[in-house]
Amino acid sequence: MDYETPQFYRVMQYAARADRDVVEMVSGSPDWDPPEGVREGLREYADADASEFQYAPSRGLRGLRERIATRHGVDADRIVVTNGAGEANHLAMTGGLDRFDGDEILLADPVYPYYAGRANFRDAEATFVPVAEDGRLDPDAVRAAASSKTAVIVVNSPNNPTGAVYDAEAMAAFAAIAEANDALLLSDEVYERFDYTGRFAAALDLDSPNVVATNAFSKSMAITGFRVGYAVFPPTGELVERATTRHMLTNVSGSRPAQYAVERAMATTEPTYYEAARERLRSRIDRFCDALEAAGATYTRPDGGFYVLARFPDFPGTFENAERLIDDAGVAGMPGAAFGEARADWLRFSLTTPRVETAAERLVSYFG
Secondary structure: OOOOOOHHHHHHHHHHOOOOOOEEOOOOOOOOOOOHHHHHHHHHHHOOOHHHHOOOOOOOOHHHHHHHHHHHOOOHHHEEEEOHHHHHHHHHHHHHHHHOOOOEEEEEEOOOHHHHHHHHHOOOEEEEEEOOOOOOOOHHHHHHHOOOOEEEEEEEOOOOOOOOOOOHHHHHHHHHHHHHOOOEEEEEOOOHHHEOOOOOOOHHHHOOOOEEEEEEOOOOOOOHHHOOEEEEOOOOOHHHHHHHHHHHHHHOOOOHHHHHHHHHHHHHOOHHHHHHHHHHHHHHHHHHHHHHHHOOOEEOOOOEOOEEEEEEOOEOOOHHHHHHHHHHHOEEOEEHHHHOOOOOOOEEEEOOOOOHHHHHHHHHHHHO
């Protein structure tokens, strides 16, 4: 699989050029409003003193880092605020490759393609561990794949694209594997607010020196355009110092107004905001999975996140079939082939669209 070309844009651009109406179910951009605190923060910032329009501290606004630290029960000095979770993952992966002796990154299959793309970017060896039938990464399979060559193990919970959620026992096993092989466990937790099972366990709860957790406000606050993410590094300091230097050399600092607005939203947003978003997605998942059932598809009902994998009879998840589905059914999904080999026959649909009902009806009509 070509992990160096942004395949998401290939499908989205094809859908945009279609001669018919298309329900776009490729991107993971939330379609609901951000918390009111985000808007309030931006309005306040517009009237701030001129000094507030200059560079932010490279690691991020102190107030924002302290709120993040309080939420996770860690020291603020372990946190680097980044240009989205993408940069946070990049800093963690490159730091792990430099800090530990191996040159291998262990990834799940199917995999969010940008992880594999970053491995290619660093000329690291990417080893893919197929998920089990239920879409979960089995710690025993990871343990069997890990070795002295392994520098980084990447886990994403809730997972894109499988919807798997890892509990405390699984996360402890992943961390133990990293420690046993002198490697880094990178836990990408950007979808943590979208856990429908109550089983999600944060990697930071393990207090392991071999764990970096990454996150962002893009999905949870519906602000993908703000690019405010963060990484929480081990307390020993080496990885966080190296990440800070690389972040500074690349970006100098992140967006000050975006960080200010997020800090304000963290202070003022009630749990009901996140609960409403979860319920919205839970309802969409139910309706969409019912339609997949009617269309004769095999599918995964996600435990977390907002993506559904589906396999239709005699319709493998190739790029050609994804384009065919756009042309003939008016639904744009992401081909499973973009995520690796283990689910190459499947298609992945994002439910961050208010037109889930329309897409469901079109799929039933096309396949039913």
